[in-house]
Amino acid sequence: MSHLVVHQFPCLNDNYGFLLHSEETGETAAIDTPEVAPILRELDRKGWRLTHILNTHHHFDHAGGNLELKEKTDCTVIGPRDEASKIPGLDRAVGDGDEVMFGGEVARVLGVPGHTAGHIAYHFPEQNLAFVGDTLFALGCGRLFEGTPAQMWTSLQRLMALPDETVVYCAHEYTQANARFALSVEPDNEALRMRARAIDEKRRKGQPTVPTTIGLEKATNPFLRPASADLQRTVGLEGADLVDVFARTRQLKDSF
Numbered sequence: 001m002s003h004l005v006v007h008q009f010p011c012l013n014d015n016y017g018f019l020l021h022s023e024e025t026g027e028t029a030a031i032d033t034p035e036v037a038p039i040l041r042e043l044d045r046k047g048w049r050l051t052h053i054l055n056t057h058h059h060f061d062h063a064g065g066n067l068e069l070k071e072k073t074d075c076t077v078i079g080p081r082d083e084a085s086k087i088p089g090l091d092r093a094v095g096d097g098d099e100v101m102f103g104g105e106v107a108r109v110l111g112v113p114g115h116t117a118g119h120i121a122y123h124f125p126e127q128n129l130a131f132v133g134d135t136l137f138a139l140g141c142g143r144l145f146e147g148t149p150a151q152m153w154t155s156l157q158r159l160m161a162l163p164d165e166t167v168v169y170c171a172h173e174y175t176q177a178n179a180r181f182a183l184s185v186e187p188d189n190e191a192l193r194m195r196a197r198a199i200d201e202k203r204r205k206g207q208p209t210v211p212t213t214i215g216l217e218k219a220t221n222p223f224l225r226p227a228s229a230d231l232q233r234t235v236g237l238e239g240a241d242l243v244d245v246f247a248r249t250r251q252l253k254d255s256f
């Protein structure tokens, strides 16, 4: 059993807050800071003291609570070097290939631009955990606000290269809507159809569909599946370059 515990709770409309806690060192990190009040409430409920903020990107629903939390807890703010000027209270800027020590464990920083220009993910290889912000979602991927399809496809391939059993914490509960789109572009994917039913069941019971795993996403997430013949046919790009299939799929989702 890992001594790192992830506590997940809803913030804002459809964000998740995550507190990562080490039972060995007592350290606690907030992965992004979507909303201050629920983060403070959950820290209090758990009896944890905030020692770190690990930001994935600069959007307000990810870094908007930084300053208030830092002021209240004196925690250390770690975030993406390539967005350093946009991360409030940043103490340590990190980028692709860097390592962050937390709770006596190593997190590898992965540069995953596309949603924003400097977006990073935190991967704990020993714990099989990854915090991916708005790059990869359950059955989806982030919108391309600041990057190109080629950049995002490269970023997603880096996440796909993590072990299948990696548990992936993404920052929004978008899964049910994502499933409707995924079924529209890959209707013959039996694993996807089964998953969509399971998602509906979970949401009916008010349960989260996050976290997910790399293996499950590779089998069912259309944005990781541009090599699928079914998907290529549906989007009208049979035999095309995978980055073009990805780009078309992303474009279709934007207007779905």
Ligand SMILES: [Zn+2]
Pocket (backbone or CB within 6 Å): 057, 059, 062, 115, 134
């Ligand atoms: Zn975002």
